[in-house]
Amino acid sequence: MYNLPPRLEAKLNSSQFSNLFTFQVAARHLSFSKAADELCLTASAVSHRIARLEAELSIPLFRRLTRRVQLTEAGERIFAILQQALGDLSEVLAQPVDADLAGPLTLYAHPSIAHSWLVPRLAEFGLRFPGVRLDLRVGNDRIDFRTRQIDLALYYGNGEFHGLVAHKLMQERVAPVCSPQYAERHGLTGALERLEHCTLLHDSLAWDHATFDSEWALWLRQQGDMPMPERGVTFDRSDLCVTAALHHAGVAIGREHLVSEAIGQGRLVLPFSGFTRSGEYDYYVVHPALEALPRRVAACIAWLRECAAQTPAI
Template sequence: MLNLPPRISSRLNSSQFANLHTFLVAARHLSFTRAAQELCLTASAVSHRISRLEAALDIKLFLRLTRQVGLTEEGERIFNILQDAMGELSDALEQSSQVEVAGAIALYVRPSVAQCWLVPRLADFFERYPLVSLDLRVGNDNVDFRTRKIDLALYYANGEFPGLTSYRLMRERLAPVCSPAYAQRHRLHENPENLRHCTLLHDSLAWDHAAYDAEWMLWAEQHHMLAMLPKRSLTFDRSDLSVTAAMNHAGIAIGRERLVQKRVDRGELVLPFAGFRRSGHYDYYLVHPPLAAIPKRLQVFMNWLHECAGPSTGKDDGRLEM
């Protein structure tokens, strides 16, 4: 329910609901031009609708700047109220019955997490909830929930998401991984110092604003191996690509336990130095905009993800011995 103060709700009438929808779209884009494109109107028509709404409510919703618009404090408050109300209404309309869960979920995920962890598990979710559809989108950038119609994001990050709601889904641990043949060729099991003769495989976009060698630096600092890091390297923008290169004898990569454990179990990869260990404070987080109530379809999906994640990893498996 749209919980507006009496002085506002008393001024709303049937002619203003179209203007409220126009405001909602314009506030999401922070652009009258892009709102006009979505609504199949002219930018001038969008501006007139907003002006009529502001006059009717006696509230200034937008700051008109030189080449852009921004929300006022009141505009931001009304926008958040409308978003929550529309989310609740959408959820109610998507339910085919009181029992079944239905509707669409737009999910944004880092490519490596989607490829190695999420996608292989999805069949189980759709068997349980056949009336829920999933729009899965991948990318290395942090999504703008205001301008893109995304319900939920799954990030590998440090847990800092200003203005958003987040939950830690699962912890992560790191270890260098390579093919058995590569470890044998460089005698890495017996001589960790031989790392200096290897090729390092990097995920250059491990997390937001990460340096290209951030994961290797975390691991090397923890194990006092900075002096042994070679300069020769191959760089990718996805963790799964660096691991695939490692499986094919191109070098040695930093493996994330959640993404590579099955390949280690199958013998496609080995851990030449030590077991997986915590390195830094980077884990997997579910993130969404603040909501007055989480839609049922989204709640069951988040619960299912937590079930897939299982209990948090407990202790470290080993230490690097020199």
Template sequence: MLNLPPRISSRLNSSQFANLHTFLVAARHLSFARAAQELCLTASAVSHRISRLETALNMKLFQRLTRQVSLTDEGERIFEILQNAMGELSEALEQSSQAEVAGSIALYVRPSVAQCWLVPRLADFVERYPLVSLDLRVGNDNVDFRTRKIDLALYYANGEFPGLTSHRLMQERLAPVCSPQYAKRHGLLQSPENLRHCTTLHDSLAWDHAAFDAEWRLWAEQHNMLQALPKRTLTFDRSDLSVTAAINHAGIAIGRQQLVQTRVNRGELILPFADFSVCGHYDYYLVHPPLSTLPKRLLVFMNWLKECALQSSSVDQRDPVIN
């Protein structure tokens, strides 16, 4: 419900609700021009609607700069109230008469997590919740929830998400992985000193602002192996690509246990030096805008993801690591 303070709600009439919707779109884009495109209006019409709303509410909602606009403190507050109200309304409208979980979820995921962990598990979710449509989008950038219609993001990160709500889904551990053939060819089994003769494979975008060799350095520092790191490298912008290269004997990669354990269990990869022993400061997080009430479809999906994470962890602990 739109729970505006009495002094505001008393100034609203039916004509102002269109202006409130215009404000909501403009605040999401932080652009009158982009709001005009979405609403099929002119930028001038958007500006006039918001001016009328500001007059009715007796408050300034936007700071108008030369080439952009930003929300005032009052504008941020009203924007948050409207977002919550629209979320609750959408949830109420999407429920069927039998109260079945239904609707759509737009999920943003890092490419490697989608490829190696999430997508192979989706059949179970589809079977359980046939009325929920999942729109899966991937990318290496942090999504802007304000301008993109994304409900939930799954990140590999350090847990710092200013202004957003986050839940740690599962922990991650790291270790070098390569094909059995590559390990034999380079004499790597239990001989990390031979690493200097190899090609290291890197995910150059492991996390925000990471150096191209950040994961390898994290492992090497904890094992006092910095001097053994070779100069010959191949870099990718996705962890799964570096692992695919390792499976095909191109070098040795840093494997994230949640993403490569299945490959290890199959014997496609081995851990030539040790188990997944390095715990960094980076784990998997579910992230969404702060909302007073989450839609039921989003709650069941998040709970399903947490169930998958628990199952994944129990399998990792039960299955032997092949060396």
């Protein structure tokens, strides 16, 4: 167990890992220019990364002296922790791979969840399963496991997957989302009646047998049978709707787990209300009914469910 300085432990987040690694290299060399050579960066870029890390942590890590740098007491403590952690990680990665957890694994996913939820977690997957050769494939259609060499599939649906074993990953909630600029331009904040003057962004393949406006129609019924605005743009992928919303093209139905990061960053807003359940549609990982799953497949299912449980809600 590593004892982090209290302020570092309280403030550390994933966006700081690259800056911490840059700090570790610079501290090892006690030179920004040598760190820049090792990292294929400019000395200025190294300096900016470390300055940003110091500002975020409110801790000075280096003393800038004439022609050299020197670690502060806090810098020495953090450097020692990083050296030990990286050494331990190297030992783990050098260990022989469990043969039962090695080999190919093919995962099929709808584009939206692959792009917005799964791909950002692949680095963690690689660390957890270094012996697994992952083949990620995307598509909107349900696949036939009998004719496709697929181990697992991630689907958005109501849980009815005939002949397959389904594990619920995440219960989904939805809400209209748009960019802050679009909300301000159209006076949307808290003014649901203003929606009729907006462009709706539709996902025509929201779920099996959905029509182009199914998601919006369901949400509008929940608001008291509001009429459907006439202006709209239709896509065949939920993530494209969200991308269009990010670029001020209109208002999309945002699925909580796919838009929470953009909302947290202030790139999207909820102009009317918070997230609510919309129908019975959730995210599932499915596979054929087998007497025994390969261990690497079972381990991947467990990892996906672990990631889902750790996905924050708004």
